[in-house]
Amino acid sequence: MSVTINDVAKHAGVSMKTVSRVINNESSVRKATYEKVMASVKALNYRPNNSARSLAGTRSYTIGFIYDNPNAYYVIDMQNGLLSECRQYNYELLIHPCNHQSADLEEELRNLINHSRIAGVVLTPPFSEMPNVAKMLDKMELPFVRIISGSEKGKKASSCIFINDHEAAYSITQHLLDHGHKKIGFLCGGKEHHSSTERLEGYQAALVDNQVRPNKQFVIEGEYSFDSGVKGAKKLLGRKNKPTAIFASNDEMAAGALFAARLMGVSIPEELSIVGFEDSPFSRQTWPKLTTAHQPNKFIAQQAANLLISKIQGQSNEQIEEKNMIRSFSPELVVRDSTGPAKD
Amino acid sequence: MSVTINDVAKHAGVSMKTVSRVINNESSVRKATYEKVMASVKALNYRPNNSARSLAGTRSYTIGFIYDNPNAYYVIDMQNGLLSECRQYNYELLIHPCNHQSADLEEELRNLINHSRIAGVVLTPPFSEMPNVAKMLDKMELPFVRIISGSEKGKKASSCIFINDHEAAYSITQHLLDHGHKKIGFLCGGKEHHSSTERLEGYQAALVDNQVRPNKQFVIEGEYSFDSGVKGAKKLLGRKNKPTAIFASNDEMAAGALFAARLMGVSIPEELSIVGFEDSPFSRQTWPKLTTAHQPNKFIAQQAANLLISKIQGQSNEQIEEKNMIRSFSPELVVRDSTGPAKD
DNA sequence: GCACCAATTGACAGCGCTGTCATTTTTAAT
DNA sequence: ATTAAAAATGACAGCGCTGTCAATTGGTGC
Numbered sequence: 001m002s003v004t005i006n007d008v009a010k011h012a013g014v015s016m017k018t019v020s021r022v023i024n025n026e027s028s029v030r031k032a033t034y035e036k037v038m039a040s041v042k043a044l045n046y047r048p049n050n051s052a053r054s055l056a057g058t059r060s061y062t063i064g065f066i067y068d069n070p071n072a073y074y075v076i077d078m079q080n081g082l083l084s085e086c087r088q089y090n091y092e093l094l095i096h097p098c099n100h101q102s103a104d105l106e107e108e109l110r111n112l113i114n115h116s117r118i119a120g121v122v123l124t125p126p127f128s129e130m131p132n133v134a135k136m137l138d139k140m141e142l143p144f145v146r147i148i149s150g151s152e153k154g155k156k157a158s159s160c161i162f163i164n165d166h167e168a169a170y171s172i173t174q175h176l177l178d179h180g181h182k183k184i185g186f187l188c189g190g191k192e193h194h195s196s197t198e199r200l201e202g203y204q205a206a207l208v209d210n211q212v213r214p215n216k217q218f219v220i221e222g223e224y225s226f227d228s229g230v231k232g233a234k235k236l237l238g239r240k241n242k243p244t245a246i247f248a249s250n251d252e253m254a255a256g257a258l259f260a261a262r263l264m265g266v267s268i269p270e271e272l273s274i275v276g277f278e279d280s281p282f283s284r285q286t287w288p289k290l291t292t293a294h295q296p297n298k299f300i301a302q303q304a305a306n307l308l309i310s311k312i313q314g315q316s317n318e319q320i321e322e323k324n325m326i327r328s329f330s331p332e333l334v335v336r337d338s339t340g341p342a343k344d
Numbered sequence: 345m346s347v348t349i350n351d352v353a354k355h356a357g358v359s360m361k362t363v364s365r366v367i368n369n370e371s372s373v374r375k376a377t378y379e380k381v382m383a384s385v386k387a388l389n390y391r392p393n394n395s396a397r398s399l400a401g402t403r404s405y406t407i408g409f410i411y412d413n414p415n416a417y418y419v420i421d422m423q424n425g426l427l428s429e430c431r432q433y434n435y436e437l438l439i440h441p442c443n444h445q446s447a448d449l450e451e452e453l454r455n456l457i458n459h460s461r462i463a464g465v466v467l468t469p470p471f472s473e474m475p476n477v478a479k480m481l482d483k484m485e486l487p488f489v490r491i492i493s494g495s496e497k498g499k500k501a502s503s504c505i506f507i508n509d510h511e512a513a514y515s516i517t518q519h520l521l522d523h524g525h526k527k528i529g530f531l532c533g534g535k536e537h538h539s540s541t542e543r544l545e546g547y548q549a550a551l552v553d554n555q556v557r558p559n560k561q562f563v564i565e566g567e568y569s570f571d572s573g574v575k576g577a578k579k580l581l582g583r584k585n586k587p588t589a590i591f592a593s594n595d596e597m598a599a600g601a602l603f604a605a606r607l608m609g610v611s612i613p614e615e616l617s618i619v620g621f622e623d624s625p626f627s628r629q630t631w632p633k634l635t636t637a638h639q640p641n642k643f644i645a646q647q648a649a650n651l652l653i654s655k656i657q658g659q660s661n662e663q664i665e666e667k668n669m670i671r672s673f674s675p676e677l678v679v680r681d682s683t684g685p686a687k688d
Numbered sequence: 689g690c691a692c693c694a695a696t697t698g699a700c701a702g703c704g705c706t707g708t709c710a711t712t713t714t715t716a717a718t
Numbered sequence: 719a720t721t722a723a724a725a726a727t728g729a730c731a732g733c734g735c736t737g738t739c740a741a742t743t744g745g746t747g748c
Contacts, residue, residue: 052704396734
């Protein structure tokens with residue numbers, strides 16, 4: 001029914017093994033042979049059978065995406081980015097949501113990897129920031145790429161994509177300061193995410209650089225959820241010494257803060273400015289639209305998949321370096337309608 | 345490295361083939377043998393290698409999820425539901441977003457199915473409602489399950505999960521009528537979705553049953569998007585003869601309508617009631633929270649996967665019938681804060 | 689106890705590919 | 719031209735499983 005490597009071999013007048021070499025891009029195939037085989041591949045519309053490949057060989061052609069994130073927009077963007085690279089390189093994507101707090105997480109991952117014959121994995125926070133997970137994967141000698149919060153400087157970064165949350169948070173805060181805000185509340189994301197700390201520190205750094213003394217009262221613990229945004233904002237706005245602006249650690253929290261503000265009759269942006277982070281679709285669907293920092297998740301995922309596939313194919317760090325992939329991202333300020341001048 | 349069927353055979357003192365029979369749940373295995381083998385399977389923590397299975401056999405152990413839907417919440421819910429069944433039956437899930445308007449859609453799907461050795465597919469709208477897609481899959485003899493809008497009555501339904509949009513739309517409309525609304529605007533979803541028509545007809549049926557004459561002026565064409573909701577609501581609210589309520593065909597459109605209302609200074613629910621459809625997370629994250637119809641997407645997906653796997657395993661329609669799966673869903677009204685009594 | 693049949697189990701090939709190692713061809717060096 | 723080394727290609731086994739078909743077992747009626 002379907003075309004096999006043997007059909008191609010016959011068509012091209014070479015051995016099966018040579019076809020195998022060609023489709024695996026191995027060296028030591030004469031150029032003329034290479035082209036002859038490729039022509040047959042095209043002519044017969046041949047595509048290798050991944051089951052057979054992973055059964056026969058040591059490699060597989062599936063990459064895993066391991067995540068624990070309630071943010072549907074984030075997950076979809078990541079997925080789409082990963083998929084687009086997978087399609088290009090004829091890999092398959094295995095998605096694996098799982099709970100990062102699960103007691104037998106390591107066992108679960110081990111099983112996943114062994115049973116599904118995965119060639120490598122892309123990790124997003126919080127998994128990408130858990131040392132035990134990285135250690136385990138190293139021990140299993142499984143290629144992986146981590147998307148983490150931080151900057152490239154001074155880190156052995158061969159397997160990381162960095163999101164410079166610090167810098168982005170700094171510029172968001174600067175934006176508020178430029179509008180005359182000095183009392184800026186900060187709603188923290190979940191502590192298991194490094195981005196949470198990075199964003200907080202970026203905020204604090206901007207305050208200090210602008211001679212505004214950070215006030216611990218204005219920093220509220222939370223997690224990256226709508227409800228947590230509502231709760232945090234209520235707390236801040238219920239005080240006598242209210243902030244004139246709120247920096248929510250992501251858009252969902254910002255939407256929560258918006259909700260709380262409405263509930264308490266505080267008008268945005270006249271009485272209170274609110275900023276989010278991520279530029280997810282719903283930062284455009286709130287009223288007013290959110291000022292936020294744009295994080296190009298799909299593109300980030302593409303880079304991650306690309307890097308992972310390079311590693312799976314055994315390319316050296318130098319070879320990968322030469323590709324000049326973008327490995328470090330700084331989300332950029334997007335000004336919309338939820339920020340304005342401080343009222344006093 | 346990993347446990348194979350041979351290890352289990354040795355451990356249990358039977359032939360490889362008998363183990364194969366046991367793990368495939370074939371009949372004609374003595375009960376004692378079955379249990380002996382299962383004990384070894386457990387003892388060695390054996391799980392069959394899907395690559396080998398699909399290479400050797402005619403079946404594969406991957407199901408496909410084909411969709412074209414910009415709604416991240418919907419896709420994630422579906423995915424999670426499908427995944428949970430896949431994990432239970434040791435299937436893998438291949439996600440395949442693609443464009444339903446693509447010129448070479450059929451070829452794309454054909455390639456997908458042939459090259460990825462897929463055992464069956466779950467289709468969501470609009471694919472599930474495209475006759476040519478169903479015809480093609482039939483011709484390829486590939487099991488599939490379609491999630492479609494409609495009711496079970498009088499249809500040969502062996503491969504469908506029905507969402508009774510008509511009934512749900514009726515009860516949403518009834519809710520508005522009960523609050524005294526007579527001028528109810530309706531924002532249509534995209535025409536390529538049957539749900540769009542079904543919801544419209546449910547709305548009209550409720551009006552008629554309550555002696556309210558449907559007014560074509562109040563029905564606005566659109567698609568299931570935020571922007572389309574904004575546009576449609578603006579149109580309705582810009583008229584002299586304004587509706588006192590708006591039925592948006594999904595939550596996203598309802599959020600758009602909410603946005604438009606704010607833009608035009610119309611207060612919700614005092615001057616205008618708005619309802620959505622789907623009960624996606626963000627119906628709880630708007631201000632005010634949306635009255636909507638709850639559609640249990642994750643559960644629906646689980647049923648779909650279950651049905652598909654039954655079909656893949658060659659169960660007869662009677663056998664499937666006996667399982668008493670839920671194959672028909674009527675989204676239920678959830679009253680929140682975006683609806684209230686008509687003002688006049 | 690014996691023949692007979694159905695139920696149960698096993699032996700073995702082969703799915704499409706890659707890894708290993710042997711063989712042939714080309715290139716470079718004398 | 720001759721030879722050694724390197725490059726290119728091929729033959730073949732076997733990855734872990736299932737399908738086919740053959741062999742064995744147990745149960746029945748006489």
